[in-house]
Structures are given as C-alpha cells and as structure tokens.
Amino acid sequence: MSSDIPVSMAQRKRQLVSDELSEAALQLLALKGFDAVTIDEIAATAGVSKRTFFRYFASKEDVVVQFLADMGTGIRTELAARPAEEPPSVALRHSVWVSMAACAAPPGHSDRALRVVQLILRTPALRARFLERQDQWRGDLAAELAQRLDLAPDTALYPQLAAGMALTAFDAVLQRWSGSDGVEDPAELIDRAFTTIAPALDAVPSESVGTGKGGNEASLSERRQPPGAGSR
Amino acid sequence: MSSDIPVSMAQRKRQLVSDELSEAALQLLALKGFDAVTIDEIAATAGVSKRTFFRYFASKEDVVVQFLADMGTGIRTELAARPAEEPPSVALRHSVWVSMAACAAPPGHSDRALRVVQLILRTPALRARFLERQDQWRGDLAAELAQRLDLAPDTALYPQLAAGMALTAFDAVLQRWSGSDGVEDPAELIDRAFTTIAPALDAVPSESVGTGKGGNEASLSERRQPPGAGSR
DNA sequence: GGCGTCTTGACACCGAGTGTCAATCGAGGC
C-alpha cells in the first residue's frame, strides 16, 4: 500500500508504522463503520499511541482518503506529459484514465481499491474529505490547462470549467464503478463519460493570454428580471 | 436573512433566535476568522447557551453555509418548472441563473451575499461543507434531469454528468464573482460558462428508460495498456 | 387554576485534535 524503497534504514520503521496504521484503520473502519471506531482504537490496534497517529495522519478521514490522494497529482503530471497538440478532451481523458488505472491496478488485489472507494463514497464524512481533495485537484488541473493552452489563469473561465468537467466525469465513473461492485469496466465508463463531455472540452475559447478577450458571446444575457422567480 | 412570515406567533421567537445566532456568527467569523471563534462565543453574543446553538444549527460551518443552502432546492424546483421541450443547456442555465439571482438579489444589501460567499470560499472548513452541500445538489439535479429526460437514473451517465457540469459552471462563476469583489456581472458570467458547456449538455444520449442502451459508442476504448504510465 | 407541549440552560460526557516534555532509540564521532 506504499510505494518505493525508502533509501535509509532508519525511516523504514516510519514507513512500517504508517502501513500498520492504515492497515488497522481500514480494517476497523470497514468492519465497524466510520463513527463506531475511535482513533484510540486504531492506534491501539496498530500498537502505537493516539498521539503518534496524528503524527502520521492529519485526521481520521485522512487515513482512508490518502489512498486516492496521489491520484490528483497523478492526473496533473500525466496531463503535463501529453503532447501539446492533443485536443483537451483526449489529453484529459487519457490523464484520468491512466491515473485511475494506476490506482486500481497495482500488483495483486485490485479489489482493495474498490473496497476503499466504496467505503469513501458511502460514508458522508469520508466523501466530504474526498470532495475537498478533488477541489484541490480541480485548481491544479485548471492551472495546468491554462498553462497548456496559454490562457490567463484568472481571466478565462475555460480552465476551471474544463477541469471541473473532467473531474465530474471522473466522479461519475467512480460512482458507477463502485456501485456496480467493480463489475463495470472503468475504461469503458471513462470513454462514455468523456464522449459526452468532449464537445464542450474541445470548444476552447479564443481569449488567449495576449488578447484581452475573444468575441464569443452569442449569449442571451437575460434582462435582470427572470420570468417566474419570486419566492424564497 | 430569513424568508416568509411564520404563521404562528409562538415560533416567531424561534425565528428571532435563529436570526440573532446567524447574525452574531457571521459578524464574529468575518471579523476574527473561522478558527478563532468558538461556539460558546457565538452563543454568548447571541445571548443563548451553547446547547441552544446546536438546536438551531448542526455545526459551526452550518450557520454560514445555510445562507446558500436553499439554492440547491431552488435550482431543482426551477428546473422542474421549465418546459419539457427546452434543451437541457437552456433549462439548466436558467435554473442556475434564477436561483443565484434570488440569493444575491433580495431586498436591500446584496453585498451581504458577497461577503458570505467570500468568507465561505476562502475558509477551507467552510468551503468543504459547501462542497458537501453541492454534492447533494448534484444528486438531486441528476435525479430531476433523469426524470425530465426519461432516462434510467442509475443506468445512464448523462444525468450525473449534466448536473455536475451545471454545478461546475455555477462554482466557477461564484469563484470569479467573489474574486472580483462582485464587480463582474453574474449574469454575464453564467452566460459565458453555459455557452462553453452547452455543446456537451445538449448531446443527450439516446439510451432511454425503455431501450436498454443506445448505440452511441464511437469511443476508442484503450487497450488496457496506456503508453507512458508506469509510476505514480 | 391546572395541564401538556415546546423551548431553554445547566451539566456531564465523549471524541477529535494539539502542545508540551521527558524518555528512548539509533547513528555517527571520539
């Protein structure tokens, strides 16, 4: 559940404690439910003190959400690696797909990922923290997109929208995947989702960083007095 | 900061306490920062006990987020009221626009809304709760869309995607609006945002509730082995 | 005036999260 070989021997122990902690947490949380497990319990199971728990994880939710946290930076770096000529829809779909596969695939039991995702999605507190993370990802992705397309990050709406749409797709796929107990194929789901949102992703506005603003307002700005508004 | 006339006289007092509470909370939170204010403090300022605070609001974040909470149901009911022939992009844009205007407009000081939004967006804990609310809105909106388009709510990706895109647009607009200190015109921002996402919103899939599934997969499902994946 | 309902404050309680400090352990330097 970790990653690379820690170079030093001293901090291998650290890695070990961390693993022990998440192992215990995941076990207990999945078994007894989120609220029914105290941090003292998790720490005791892992053989450390409560105080030590907080030296490794910022909160009870963090232990679980951590598992998917790398995916955010994964998507971004993957996007940065895509060729510049690639249309956003393709680059984004690929980035999401690769990161998701990298998370769900790693050697051995891929159903561990499924279990974690299901736990997150059906536990309000965990889902909330997950949304928080996603929100950060969105900002990162938007920045990356802005740079990629040479748009002013704070002037153009497009990067935020595109990042949001990509993550919306990601979220919908995740939900469907977890809801089907992993039966449905993530690859196909991602494809379908991105096929839907692609028309919007590839309609990149012309407002570049140089020119102040494009002329794409065929809009129909209502006249401040909506038809049947009224109440509340 | 409330809405209609409470029919009974007995519960007018209740409304009063609620107002007093949110008033005190908003004042203090905006002044001293979210973490620097305790609930005891808020309650004391409002002249009630801490226990009473929790009889009116579920959490410290709730007092603030409550202000935007009605917007969710507002968007949904507004959407339900739109004519069925209207394409999703138009119906959604309108629903979002009306609800947003209803929130930011109400008689008198509209900058109160601005202040609240800014507080929420720049306070992580508040933003988190706000995202949580939005997540609920998304589910509601998706359900409404599925019904509206006669799609199977759990089979089709489209409703979730469309709802997500609409809220993404909403969020981007909110962010820009608050970032510009209310200078930018929400109506115009919404128009621009929805102009971008409209192509995706109006590409409604053909998979109706009756027919099992449409034939719209021109997709290009990668072959399980992405180009340059490998590490994290 | 008596009675049921609703609201409140006081109190005790739990758990998350943090600051502090002394003890411990491992890695060199001598």
Added chain:
DNA sequence: GCCTCGATTGACACTCGGTGTCAAGACGCC
C-alpha cells in the same frame, strides 16, 4: 566502548466541537 545529537515516541493535560439528559420555565388550551 562510550558519548552526544537528533528524531521518534508515549504520557499527560487541555481545548473545543458535538450530544444526551433532565429539570425548570413559557405559552396555549381547557
């Protein structure tokens, strides 16, 4: 081998968010 320095840890105390409980007061009804 010993000593010292730094990192890690456990124990303790503390704050604060949030909840359950209960007795007391306010209000409406008969």
